[in-house]
Amino acid sequence: xxxxxxxxxxxxxxxxxxxxxxxLFITLKYLFKPKITIQYPEAKTPISDRFRGLLxxxxxxxxxxxxxxxxxxxxxxxxxxxxxxxxQSEDGSRRxxxxxxxxxxCINCGLCEEACPVDAVVVTPVQHYHMQERGENIMTKEKLxxxxxxxxxxxxxxxxxNNGDR
Amino acid sequence: xxxxxxxxxxxxxxxxxxxxxxxxxxxxxxPRFCYHKKLSIAANCRMCLVDVANNGKSLPACATPVVExxxxxxxxxxxxxxxxxxxxxxxxxxxxxxxxCDQGGECELQDLSMGYGWDSSKFTEEKRVVADYNIGPFxxxxxxxxxxxxxxxxxxKEIAGVQDLGLINRGxxxxxxxxxxxxVKSNLSGNLIDICPVGALNSKPYAFQARSWELKxxxxxxxxxxxxxxxFLHTREQKIFRVVxxxxxxxxxxxxxxxxxxxxxxxxxxxxLPKPYFKESNGWxxxxxxxxxxxxxxxxxINIDKYTPKQxxxxxxxxxxFEELYLFNKLIRALGTNNIDHRIREQDFSDQEFQPLSPxxxxxxxxxxxxxxxxxxxxxxxxxxxxxxxxxxxxxxxxAKIYVINPIDHKFNFDIAEKxxxxxxxxxxxxxxxxxxxxxxxxxxxxxxxxxxxxxASLANCKKVSIVxxxxxxxxxxxxxxxxxxxxxxxxxxxKLMYLTQGANSTGAWLAGCIPHRTTAGEIVSSNGxxxxxxxxxxxxxxxxxxIEPELDCLYPGNAMNALKQASLVIVCSPYITEQMxxxxxxxxxxxxxxxxxxxxxxxxxxxxKTSPAILPxxxxxxxxxxxxxxxxxLDIAGMEYQSNQEVYQEVTDVLQQTKYSNRSNLxxxxxxxxxxSQSADLNLLLEWPExxxxxxxxRSYALQQANTFSKPLAYINPEDADRLSLIDxxxxxxxxxxxxxxxxxxxxxxxxxxxxxxPLGIEATSxxxxxxxxxxxx
Numbered sequence: 006x007x008x009x010x011x012x013x014x015x016x017x018x019x020x021x022x023x024x025x026x027x028x029l030f031i032t033l034k035y036l037f038k039p040k041i042t043i044q045y046p047e048a049k050t051p052i053s054d055r056f057r058g059l060l061x062x063x064x065x066x067x068x069x070x071x072x073x074x075x076x077x078x079x080x081x082x083x084x085x086x087x088x089x090x091x092x093q094s095e096d097g098s099r100r101x102x103x104x105x106x107x108x109x110x111c112i113n114c115g116l117c118e119e120a121c122p123v124d125a126v127v128v129t130p131v132q133h134y135h136m137q138e139r140g141e142n143i144m145t146k147e148k149l150x151x152x153x154x155x156x157x158x159x160x161x162x163x164x165x166x167n168n169g170d171r
Numbered sequence: 172x173x174x175x176x177x178x179x180x181x182x183x184x185x186x187x188x189x190x191x192x193x194x195x196x197x198x199x200x201x202p203r204f205c206y207h208k209k210l211s212i213a214a215n216c217r218m219c220l221v222d223v224a225n226n227g228k229s230l231p232a233c234a235t236p237v238v239e240x241x242x243x244x245x246x247x248x249x250x251x252x253x254x255x256x257x258x259x260x261x262x263x264x265x266x267x268x269x270x271x272c273d274q275g276g277e278c279e280l281q282d283l284s285m286g287y288g289w290d291s292s293k294f295t296e297e298k299r300v301v302a303d304y305n306i307g308p309f310x311x312x313x314x315x316x317x318x319x320x321x322x323x324x325x326x327x328k329e330i331a332g333v334q335d336l337g338l339i340n341r342g343x344x345x346x347x348x349x350x351x352x353x354x355v356k357s358n359l360s361g362n363l364i365d366i367c368p369v370g371a372l373n374s375k376p377y378a379f380q381a382r383s384w385e386l387k388x389x390x391x392x393x394x395x396x397x398x399x400x401x402x403f404l405h406t407r408e409q410k411i412f413r414v415v416x417x418x419x420x421x422x423x424x425x426x427x428x429x430x431x432x433x434x435x436x437x438x439x440x441x442x443x444l445p446k447p448y449f450k451e452s453n454g455w456x457x458x459x460x461x462x463x464x465x466x467x468x469x470x471x472x473i474n475i476d477k478y479t480p481k482q483x484x485x486x487x488x489x490x491x492x493f494e495e496l497y498l499f500n501k502l503i504r505a506l507g508t509n510n511i512d513h514r515i516r517e518q519d520f521s522d523q524e525f526q527p528l529s530p531x532x533x534x535x536x537x538x539x540x541x542x543x544x545x546x547x548x549x550x551x552x553x554x555x556x557x558x559x560x561x562x563x564x565x566x567x568x569x570x571a572k573i574y575v576i577n578p579i580d581h582k583f584n585f586d587i588a589e590k591x592x593x594x595x596x597x598x599x600x601x602x603x604x605x606x607x608x609x610x611x612x613x614x615x616x617x618x619x620x621x622x623x624x625x626x627x628a629s630l631a632n633c634k635k636v637s638i639v640x641x642x643x644x645x646x647x648x649x650x651x652x653x654x655x656x657x658x659x660x661x662x663x664x665x666x667k668l669m670y671l672t673q674g675a676n677s678t679g680a681w682l683a684g685c686i687p688h689r690t691t692a693g694e695i696v697s698s699n700g701x702x703x704x705x706x707x708x709x710x711x712x713x714x715x716x717x718x719i720e721p722e723l724d725c726l727y728p729g730n731a732m733n734a735l736k737q738a739s740l741v742i743v744c745s746p747y748i749t750e751q752m753x754x755x756x757x758x759x760x761x762x763x764x765x766x767x768x769x770x771x772x773x774x775x776x777x778x779x780x781k782t783s784p785a786i787l788p789x790x791x792x793x794x795x796x797x798x799x800x801x802x803x804x805x806l807d808i809a810g811m812e813y814q815s816n817q818e819v820y821q822e823v824t825d826v827l828q829q830t831k832y833s834n835r836s837n838l839x840x841x842x843x844x845x846x847x848x849s850q851s852a853d854l855n856l857l858l859e860w861p862e863x864x865x866x867x868x869x870x871r872s873y874a875l876q877q878a879n880t881f882s883k884p885l886a887y888i889n890p891e892d893a894d895r896l897s898l899i900d901x902x903x904x905x906x907x908x909x910x911x912x913x914x915x916x917x918x919x920x921x922x923x924x925x926x927x928x929x930x931p932l933g934i935e936a937t938s939x940x941x942x943x944x945x946x947x948x949x950x
Binding site for chain 1: 269271275300379380381382384385
């Protein structure tokens with residue numbers, strides 16, 4: 006008797022396309038839900054405060070470089086992407102004469118930022134960048150400082166947001 | 172002997188030893204700052220506190236002598252607590268600027284605060300700041316970082332012999348500084364950089380250039396004096412960043428002279444020659460090595476055919492490596508001439524036949540330290556061999572007396588028992604008086620004769636006597652007479668004799684055969700060639716110079732310049748090119764300096780010391796031995812097909828081992844044949860190389876040149892002579908010789924003996940000086 010009932014239910018489901026309707030019902034549900042697809046590149050997905058993108062060098066408010074050429078970032082870099090040369094500047098302070106980051110080698114691990122005692126080298130939220138020619142992968146000090154200048158406002162906000170975690 | 176226990180290890184120690192010495196010998200580490208094994212004990216940092224059983228307080232390990240049955244713990248809770256507390260005090264005023272401090276990464280305070288400090292400080296007040304000051308071209312000061320261990324002060328007093336630094340004020344205001352605003356004047360001052368445990372005293376030329384962990388270290392030898400101090404060259408990416416000392420008890424101990432430490436600044440100088448350089452009808456042109464060697468050998472062959480091989484002379488720098496000297500000897504002899512020499516600073520060669528195989532001193536630095544009487548004859552030892560003064564100071568510490576006979580009253584950084592200063596013309600007579608030799612012209616004052624006899628009597632009473640001779644002797648017009656007299660004196664006093672020879676490798680040059688009367692291993696040649704000075708006086712047609720700048724390196728540079736200017740072919744192998752060189756040279760081949768090549772240097776004690784290249788030869792330079800080999804090959808000289816420097820070394824040592832002249836050990840000229848020349852009425856010329864201008868590399872080190880005080884174009888005379896010639900101090904004068912005259916500034920000094928004109932060589936102003944009479948003319 007029980008077997009008979011099971012068989013009849015199966016036949017009804019088969020002929021009414023029940024499973025299909027069940028599936029379409031889910032589609033129907035999503036039809037009325039809010040959309041999450043964004044129109045890249047016109048629109049972008051939000052990123053975390055801790056996102057590790059392009060690197061940059063920061064300045065103090067008076068415009069002087071923060072970097073003191075201690076070379077801790079160079080030492081800690083697991084990909085050996087950073088090359089620094091330094092000397093005594095005219096005012097007697099310790100300054101870099103060369104600060105290159107090879108973006109092909111860089112793995113965006115952020116250890117340089119952690120090692121930096123003066124918050125000079127930082128990772129920015131910038132994730133969209135490209136190079137057209139060989140050699141452009143080397144971010145020189147001038148380029149890195151320029152990136153820092155462009156994003157200084159964002160970086161300050163980000164660093165103050167993250168301070169509790171560090 | 173007493174038995175003690177440190178950290179459970181039972182140890183034997185001799186009574187009176189300090190705990191830290193016993194622990195160091197047993198490889199048990201106790202933290203320390205003020206304790207240094209080469210300096211006296213101050214016990215003022217308190218970092219080495221250890222827990223000694225049955226003692227209420229922890230005791231400083233550096234100042235506590237061991238006694239029988241002592242139970243010491245260096246790692247008990249009490250010891251660690253004491254060490255941590257001391258560290259907290261030391262860090263109160265120490266700034267947290269390790270990222271910009273050059274000591275960072277090799278700092279004793281940094282290391283010990285990691286190992287023996289708390290993780291936080293209870294100090295919340297303001298840290299103190301101490302002013303920095305300029306103490307010279309070698310050392311930067313950052314006195315805020317100072318922890319007042321007083322190592323630098325004790326170094327000045329005990330090792331350098333010049334106490335420049337001291338502690339002033341008390342308590343929180345205490346400061347290490349020079350007493351008056353002066354620079355540190357010792358020529359051993361670079362060692363302060365090494366012994367300062369923190370970043371208070373650091374190297375100035377190295378300031379902010381690199382970090383210690385990224386430098387590669389290569390063991391080498393500093394070839395600027397005949398001691399050959401052991402060094403480490405610190406490099407990164409084909410650039411030399413600094414030089415630090417390498418511990419070698421037999422040679423330099425742990426110290427270095429400033430000359431050895433800062434000469435590296437001259438290696439990558441802008442005057443380095445990048446490629447072989449040729450003089451042609453339309454001016455100077457660069458050539459590649461292949462063309463350069465073919466052309467050089469062709470020109471050389473033409474010149475030899477045109478004139479005779481006798482018209483060729485080869486002069487090599489005594490700072491060359493043993494291998495270079497050997498190959499140079501082989502090359503010059505193969506050209507068919509015996510005119511080869513390295514003795515560019517000597518003028519009396521009349522005893523060369525009687526000289527031993529090499530001028531190696533038959534003694535060691537240890538012998539000098541254990542002597543109880545030391546006689547210094549004709550040497551400014553503090554300038555010639557700054558590191559040997561440390562040995563002399565330690566001999567004085569053991570009760571030795573130092574006697575000095577000099578042609579000028581040089582300042583020494585050690586105490587002298589007695590000294591005699593006479594005009595250099597009278598030096599041979601003075602030595603003869605000491606050795607009781609008669610038949611003298613008798614020009615010496617009675618007082619001086621008596622003094623000389625009394626010095627001899629005092630030395631005769633000493634158990635172990637050392638005689639040290641230097642530049643004023645070998646540069647002397649009658650050096651051979653003096654050498655014979657010294658041998659006599661040595662026999663009479665049963666003393667040991669030390670020759671401070673010219674250059675870094677004079678011994679090597681004698682052994683390799685870079686002398687006109689003998690070839691490799693003392694083998695006598697058929698006919699004697701000309702010595703360096705004679706070959707310049709003879710005005711030959713062809714000169715081959717290796718590693719020297721004759722205008723600055725030779726004893727009478729004017730003679731050399733005249734000869735080179737008239738010669739038809741001058742081949743120069745030199746690391747540098749100068750304006751003057753373009754005037755006399757026809758071909759300049761660039762060679763590598765000591766940091767870029769491997770080689771062997773034999774020092775005054777006869778020990779063979781090897782170097783290895785720290786960087787590749789810069790530009791298109793080649794190591795000297797390669798240039799000589801290739802030149803030999805392009806001249807078709809047999810047996811020059813070496814693959815490596817090691818092969819050359821092997822060959823020359825094989826020759827040396829088979830020599831039958833190895834027992835040629837002493838001068839055997841008799842004193843009977845000596846002639847004493849009387850003092851003339853003319854001004855007696857006394858020449859000296861400033862300590863930081865001894866060779867082409869040191870002359871180009873900017874830091875060394877800033878520290879060079881003697882290299883100013885000054886002529887020094889005695890006040891009495893100045894009165895006689897009615898000259899005043901600071902006046903512009905002109906020194907007139909037969910063919911040339913050169914302007915100098917006059918300096919009237921008491922320390923110059925009468926009838927003497929003392930001028931520096933190795934500088935531009937005196938590069939025309941020739942042998943012969945000299946007169947002072949007013950400007």
